[in-house]
Amino acid sequence: MSANQVTRSAVRDVELARRYRADGYVKVPVLFGRARIDQIARRIDIASARAAETMRPGDYVLEPDGAVRNLWRLEAYDEFFNELGNDPDVVAIVERLLGAPASLMAVETFNKPARQGTAVPPHQDNAYFCQEPPDVLTVWVAIDATTELNGPVRYVRESSEVLLPHKGSGIPGNSMLLVDPPRYDNDRVQVGLLEPGDAMVHHCQTIHWSEPNRTGSPRCGMLLVYRARHTATAPELRAAYERAAAEYAGS
Numbered sequence: 001m002s003a004n005q006v007t008r009s010a011v012r013d014v015e016l017a018r019r020y021r022a023d024g025y026v027k028v029p030v031l032f033g034r035a036r037i038d039q040i041a042r043r044i045d046i047a048s049a050r051a052a053e054t055m056r057p058g059d060y061v062l063e064p065d066g067a068v069r070n071l072w073r074l075e076a077y078d079e080f081f082n083e084l085g086n087d088p089d090v091v092a093i094v095e096r097l098l099g100a101p102a103s104l105m106a107v108e109t110f111n112k113p114a115r116q117g118t119a120v121p122p123h124q125d126n127a128y129f130c131q132e133p134p135d136v137l138t139v140w141v142a143i144d145a146t147t148e149l150n151g152p153v154r155y156v157r158e159s160s161e162v163l164l165p166h167k168g169s170g171i172p173g174n175s176m177l178l179v180d181p182p183r184y185d186n187d188r189v190q191v192g193l194l195e196p197g198d199a200m201v202h203h204c205q206t207i208h209w210s211e212p213n214r215t216g217s218p219r220c221g222m223l224l225v226y227r228a229r230h231t232a233t234a235p236e237l238r239a240a241y242e243r244a245a246a247e248y249a250g251s
Contacts, residue, residue: 121177130238178207
């Protein structure tokens with residue numbers, strides 16, 4: 001890499017960090033090239049086809065017709081995903097945004113099969129990450145193009161300062177939702193419209209949600225979740241999460 005390339009990369013990362021800290025999310029165009037995305041898509045397809053055979057029951061979620069909705073903790077099942085989540089170029093961007101050394105927490109997928117990919121209710125991820133300080137982010141990578149019709153993620157700008165009350169959702173794969181989602185102007189909502197390989201990065205307390213996939217094509221996103229190494233599980237947040245989960249289980 002030339003000196004000019006290094007300079008341009010550093011300038012880009014500084015601007016990404018500025019926008020991430022101001023808004024609670026930022027778009028990263030072409031995080032992965034097309035060939036790499038095709039390779040990732042093939043490995044996700046393999047993992048999805050084998051989920052019932054190779055993964056613990058809690059580590060995958062199915063749609064009502066049996067199609068895979070979510071795959072959790074892929075890094076624990078396939079070294080390919082562990083290496084992907086620890087890609088030095090990706091980690092460098094993450095650490096610039098977090099402002100601290102980072103550790104990979106999880107590699108996941110949110111699949112939205114054609115015509116049936118279910119909605120994700122408004123929530124903040126730290127309701128189940130339970131980390132203090134909340135220096136955790138998710139890199140949401142488009143495996144398929146995301147459009148207005150196939151369930152893109154929608155983010156509320158400047159919504160990450162406070163973790164709001166959550167309750168159990170009763171939705172497999174999305175255990176928590178906001179008790180009382182705040183009202184906000186439409187101009188504060190960013191729609192994550194992405195081409196394959198693009199990414200949206202969001203703070204763990206940024207309010208976000210997605211609608212169903214209304215198209216005839218699948219829409220898959222891969223999530224790389226990272227925490228700053230100085231974070232720790234907050235007992236009171238963990239207890240609130242467990243109470244909500246228990247209430248749903250008992251309903």
